[in-house]
Amino acid sequence: MNQFNADFHIHSKYSGGTSSVMEIPLIAKQAELKGLNLVGTGDALHPEWLRHVRQNVSGENDGAYTIKNSKTEFLITTEVEDVKRVHHLILFPSISSAESLFEKFKKYSIDIEKEGRPHLRLTAGEILDYTNEVDAMVGPSHAFTPWTSLYKEYNSISECYGKNAKNIKFLELGLSADTVMADRIEELQEITFMSNSDTHSPWAHRLGREFNRILVNELSFNEIRDAIERRNGRKFVLNAGLNPREGKYHLSACSRCYLKFKSHDAKNLNWRCPECNGGIKKGVFDRVNELATWEIPMHPGHRPGYIHIIPLAEVISLATGIKAVNSRKIKEKWDELVGGFGTEINVLIDSDIGDVKKADLKIGRIIEKFRSDKISYVAGGGGQYGRPTLDNERENFWGSGQKSLGDF
Numbered sequence: 001m002n003q004f005n006a007d008f009h010i011h012s013k014y015s016g017g018t019s020s021v022m023e024i025p026l027i028a029k030q031a032e033l034k035g036l037n038l039v040g041t042g043d044a045l046h047p048e049w050l051r052h053v054r055q056n057v058s059g060e061n062d063g064a065y066t067i068k069n070s071k072t073e074f075l076i077t078t079e080v081e082d083v084k085r086v087h088h089l090i091l092f093p094s095i096s097s098a099e100s101l102f103e104k105f106k107k108y109s110i111d112i113e114k115e116g117r118p119h120l121r122l123t124a125g126e127i128l129d130y131t132n133e134v135d136a137m138v139g140p141s142h143a144f145t146p147w148t149s150l151y152k153e154y155n156s157i158s159e160c161y162g163k164n165a166k167n168i169k170f171l172e173l174g175l176s177a178d179t180v181m182a183d184r185i186e187e188l189q190e191i192t193f194m195s196n197s198d199t200h201s202p203w204a205h206r207l208g209r210e211f212n213r214i215l216v217n218e219l220s221f222n223e224i225r226d227a228i229e230r231r232n233g234r235k236f237v238l239n240a241g242l243n244p245r246e247g248k249y250h251l252s253a254c255s256r257c258y259l260k261f262k263s264h265d266a267k268n269l270n271w272r273c274p275e276c277n278g279g280i281k282k283g284v285f286d287r288v289n290e291l292a293t294w295e296i297p298m299h300p301g302h303r304p305g306y307i308h309i310i311p312l313a314e315v316i317s318l319a320t321g322i323k324a325v326n327s328r329k330i331k332e333k334w335d336e337l338v339g340g341f342g343t344e345i346n347v348l349i350d351s352d353i354g355d356v357k358k359a360d361l362k363i364g365r366i367i368e369k370f371r372s373d374k375i376s377y378v379a380g381g382g383g384q385y386g387r388p389t390l391d392n393e394r395e396n397f398w399g400s401g402q403k404s405l406g407d408f
């Protein structure tokens with residue numbers, strides 16, 4: 001069997017707020033440089049996007065589609081929003097399966113032909129049943145985020161999906177959560193965790209910023225299903241992603257001025273910011289605390305490790321002090337390192353750290369630090385990303401800018 005890196009959740013140029021360059025040839029090229037063997041197409045219910053996907057396909061092996069001039073393969077995937085504004089990720093066994101689901105969903109959606117991530121007048125349970133009818137798989141996207149996730153709306157998977165909830169085999173952690181947080185919740189012990197980028201742009205600091213490493217015989221829908229269900233020795237062997245503190249909704253914070261709050265203070269303030277009167281959004285950290293069965297995570301035996309990575313462009317930015325990750329200087333360094341080590345993922349987690357240090361000592365030291373989980377972060381919240389920091393900003397867990405009630 002072989003290990004493959006996979007990012008199952010991205011969005012095309014047809015989803016709101018995405019880059020107009022989100023097209024298959026460029027995504028495939030960038031994925032290859034990143035070191036992703038498989039990428040989800042995203043937006044597979046959108047007729048024009050699916051036509052674009054089909055035009056670029058050069059071959060298929062049981063649901064894994066090859067693309068002209070690229071080593072990266074594609075799985076047909078989409079995200080949908082249900083009637084409660086909960087997001088779900090769907091993995092299809094084929095293009096025709098996605099077309100069948102489009103036909104079933106069409107009458108329940110006013111924007112399915114316009115919007116890459118369509119709104120459906122269906123409950124999660126109905127979406128699950130329709131999805132199973134076309135032999136596709138579904139699970140919650142970014143399950144803990146405060147606007148559009150399962151746990152913003154419900155307290156359990158069965159409350160969300162209803163009588164067939166046992167058919168939910170995977171859950172996407174999202175950028176603001178990781179295995180350490182999610183394994184405090186008892187009902188998730190049997191569920192396979194996914195770490196996906198949910199990217200809206202093809203560049204390497206976004207595409208694959210979170211990814212999964214799976215152990216399968218070859219890339220195909222059935223092998224991936226086996227890995228998710230942990231059958232026949234197929235399994236997920238690694239989750240890689242941002243430190244949850246980098247997520248936009250990690251701590252509870254004002255969604256207008258980003259001031260952070262401890263949960264009991266936010267409650268006492270009725271989730272209203274005393275500085276600017278904006279709404280305080282409950283962070284994933286506080287939501288997981290509410291849902292948690294245990295104080296400390298109980299990792300089931302099958303659970304793979306989770307490595308907190310920093311995209312290489314951001315590592316270079318930290319090392320050089322150049323803030324703009326798309327600047328020419330950062331791009332040149334990135335090209336040099338990826339050229340030398342083959343892929344970004346090789347540089348970040350797989351290559352010998354001595355070799356990386358030989359190529360660039362400062363960058364190598366930062367990578368060595370996050371490989372042993374010793375980076376400090378300023379936590380995100382309220383819609384503002386957190387960030388890694390090398391300075392001694394004298395950060396406590398709450399990050400700078402957090403005030404307690406006594407300050408008002």
Ligand SMILES: [Zn+2]
Binds near residue numbers: 079087141142148
């Ligand atoms: Zn979503």
Ligand SMILES: [Zn+2]
Binds near residue numbers: 256258273275276277
């Ligand atoms: Zn505010």
